[in-house]
Amino acid sequence: MTRHLITFGALAALLALTTWVAFLDLGAGNPVLALGIAAAKAALVAFGFMGLGRSAMQIRLTGAAALVWLAIFVGLTLWAGLSG
Amino acid sequence: MSDTSRDSAFNTGTEEGIATAFGMWIFLASEAMMFAGLLLVYTFGRLDHATGFANASSHLDWxxxxxxxAILICSSLAIARAEARADRADRRAGVLLAVTCLLGVLFLGIKGYEWAMELREGLAPFAGLAFAYDGPDADGAAFFFRCYxxxxxxxxAHMLGGLACIGWLLATWRHRRGRADFHAVRDLALYWHFVDIVWIFLYPLLYLIAPA
Incomplete structure (x- = not known):
């Protein structure tokens, strides 16, 4: 119960934060900050609500593998699209 | 030793629980790849059409x-609590599933209201509809709205799928008694939280580029 409520409170606070910083003119910092906060919220949901940290080893490995494949997919596509 | 009380390919309910959660995580990983591909298309569009994306985004109501x-975060809390109760074979988990369902319907109602407004304002550049946007970089704005x-x-569509599954769970609720009968709640909760995570990224990327 406590873990769920703390996760919920942190998600609500980060929702307010991401909305507030969108109104500040930070240049290239705006999308970086927006994605950083979104990633933090996603991690809160994965660990606080989905219980990823307390899951069986093969499930934690699946989560980690998904992140690695995503990093390869997104990283290589951005590199190919933005270089040259 | 096999559990003869249930028709299952697994020796124990715990084994079955781990296997179904494992399958759900693999499914969610494949879903993440699909959404990541679409978000990459969005990213290249935004890099090429910074002005059009910012102006188009300001037409959305942040x-x-x-x-x-906020509604989705509340629904994630509700289904997380439903899962905790289901894990103890507490049948009152059904009430929290119904709350999750109501919050999901509310989300879709608001989303539908937004789509109706955008269609009325001529901001849907597809299916032969006229695109009535009159700001700078109309091509970029059209690209943004197609991504949107x-x-x-x-x-x-994922929300609708989740709601249909919650509806099925509630319809068969009276037959669920033991802990193993409630694994579906945990697997459905995993799916629902994933759909929440997708929206967590969509909200700043679509609504907060240049909020008005």
């Missing part, structure tokens, strides 16, 4: 986006 984000409708539409 208050409704924020409200829907594809991403929010696909997300809403």
């Amino acid at each position: 208050r409704l986006g924020a409200l829907n984000t 409708f594809i991403l929010t539409g696909l997300h809403a």
